[in-house]
Amino acid sequence: MSAVPKKIKEIQFGLISPKEFRKMSVTRVITADTYDDDGFPIEMGLMDPKMGVIDPGLRCKTCGGRAGECPGHFGHVELIAPVVHVGFAKLIRKILRATCRDCGALLLDSNQKKQYLEQIRMLRKIGQPIEDITNEAFKEARKPKTCQYCGARQLDVKVEKPSTYVEKDGTHEHKLMASDIRSRFEKISNDDIEVMGMDPSKARPEWTIMTVLPVPPVTMRPSITLESGQRSEDDLTHKLVDIIRINQRFQENREAGAPQLIIEDLWELLQYHVTTFIDNAVSGVPPARHRSGRPLKTLSQRLKGKEGRFRGSLSGKRVNFSARTVISPDPNLSISEVGVPLSMAMELSIPVNVTKRNLEEVREFIKRGPDNHPGANYVIRDDNRRLKVTDKNCEELAETLELGWKVDRQLKNGDIILFNRQPSLHRMSIMAHEVKVLPHKTFRLNPAVCPPYNADFDGDEMNMHVLQTEEARAEAKMLIHVQENILSPRFGGPIIGGIHDHISGMYMLTKGDNRVDKNDFLEMLRKSRITEIVEPAGEEDGKPYWTGKNVFSQILPDGLNMTYKALLCENCDTCKKEDCNRDAYVTIRDGQLLSGTIDEKAVGAFKGLILDRIVKDYTPAVALQFIDDMTRLAIRSIMHFGFSFGINDEDIPDEASAQISELLEEAEMRVMDFIIAFNEENLEPLPGRTVAETLELRIMQELGKARDATGEIAGKYLGLDNTAVIMAVSGARGSMLNLTQMAGCVGQQAVRGERIRRGYAGRTLSNFNHGDLGAAAHGFVKSSYKKGLSPTEYFFHAIGGREGLVDTAVRTSQSGYLQRRLVNALQDLEVQYDGTVRDTRGMVVQFKYGEDGVDPMKSDYSRPQTIRRIIEDVIGKEVE
């Protein structure tokens, strides 16, 4: 057998008995005082050194450990009267109602008990939850009016606030004191406890009523010494002080024979303090407050919620050397760069070991001081003393700098850092970038890296982590640098690439044969790596000119050959290839664009074929250079041609509007025809459908067709020069459907794929006739967004729109949980050097990664066609 890690077989939860509390306690706490006048902890006080130490220099009186070594030890307080533990208030109520007030028996007959017990034991054996059975047992045991065993009459138990129980006998009410409850619970037999779903050896019901209060170790409630020398105690200590004081007063009063009323008041006060010590946010109990009015943070507040121990301290922690701010775009940065605000760069640092080779360089940083970027913030001497570099001591520190020291140098241009945007759903959500220190307060990034982060600039914030070791920096540069992540392992294509204006820009530049003069040629390529002007394409009016395709060709790497159909190809029956009237047939020979238009399918994120080819045939560095050049060229080109969009761009001539209304009227007429046929029972049902369903389908189909037709009319009048059309056909943003809805007709609003039917009885809105089946009465929006919606249309549109919002909200939460489960199940699997996939125990999960050993990132869109492509490249023609 191999060494397989041990498994936890089970976890036992139970209650601690007073006996155990006393056994685990190292001291009884009897006084509420903490320190004496000399500042030493008082014995049997709340800070008794037996419970651990926090002051450096002192030793724990229990284990002898110093502060930091001693984990702390529990003490205890003997409560004068028992109190209810709030956490069990509900359980206590259930048990009170299910047991006899006289003999404590569970109010079920022995047969029932036997049956429940059997079921519980069976479920326990197969590891199923037993709650259903015990809840039923509690419910049944509540019913009897008299005890089956001793005949005692049972009374209703009412609950007031969280932990006051009142017995009701007709109109007479009697409060149950915690001691009464406790003695009643003590009478419950072990067998009955098992039927209630508890294990009597691990949890007796009376242990839910506390007679002994454990005092947490000093180490978990350390006091802080303020600058004034005054001690400030932890919230828990404050609460314990209250408890002990009341406990003492209670005892004094009882011994003095105080009247019952006073005793009860004190008892309730003790209950209040113990309750708020455990949980200071119980409904019905006013939270205990600090002198300043701030509610105290007691035990359950330390654990619960986002900032609690589990979510705040264990699942996630704050880290040093990190920064977070709003992001904004800067197309002039490289995609591998990130603009870092100067103020951040001066705060964040990188430790540098001082060596012979960098001594002078590092000295220079120190000399500049902390306020003169790029300077240094700290110097760490070889005895590990950390000295802060200040304005005043920087000159002196620079002089005394020695080999072997370390210097915390400020972040400067070229440093490699990690950049991240939540939710980090895939590995490209964290990538390594190079720092570029910039003024102002936001992180700046090239819009082309937005897709992998799924970022936009509507207020998104991102995080930066500064790497602190050489190893980390080397690893980041080789594995998660932006250029290594242009391809996504999700689909084997580029995930970084042109978006929005990049695509519109390239499209306008390369479509048809735009001509640019020398000035424009230079202006467009100014920011790229191009340094030479190529031969002009020809002369016009005695001046040389270049085509847009020439300009784009400059940034393509030499030797690139490609042939494909662009996004705007209409898939004509017989392709006219190079002579395509839409210029959609792209041919690239030796890095020259000969025909076709550059659009989303060429350089876009997710789809960019040229990008894909360059990363896979050249190197990531070439691809990075290409994306940088392409995005800069695209931005210059879109500025050259000018590009704007407003709702007025969707104006269509009156004749077009007339055509559209006519078309919609005709469609409505046909809908009416269907309805008439339906009412006269002449409608032929579709196979497998009722007549009513057929009518709905027919109407939806007819209206859908009508909407698309309006879109075509609108599109025809808008023409290919319309900026919205350019964006839609080039794939930059929006679709023809968006255009249709703006200029033509918004169309049918639907809920769950059906026409809108909800609302009033038999009609959607009160201004329609009962049983109206027409288009307008069921959510068909005839108007366009440009024209504006009528009140009823507006209402239906809101209904349809709401569904979309709810859908996305539900989908994201569901897919988030799905993802979490997958990640938790798969996170420890690893591809080994021998190609197998194994877990941490060395168990083989796959003998070859993915059965074929293919890296999905390097596969061509995960299709097995790499070999074919290589053959095609070599022989120069298509193979089957």
Place this chain on the structure above:
Amino acid sequence: MKNMKEFSLIGHNMVPQHILIPENEVNKVLKEYGVDKEQLPKIKLADPVIVEIGAEIGDVIKVIRNSPTAGEAVVYRLVIE
């Protein structure tokens, strides 16, 4: 159930090829991957194909399935209870 026709799973085109491999080959496989028998993926003794080929607990089965990308994908499985 009585009237149901019995047929062999082996050779059905939805059932990949299962081969019971001899001891010496098992050792070769274990050595190749540097694993113990227990670290192999498992297959239940009650699995219909295992019932049909009559393998026993502790045997190692070679499963060969067709793969669109790799041609053939081979998996070794340890027969367990």
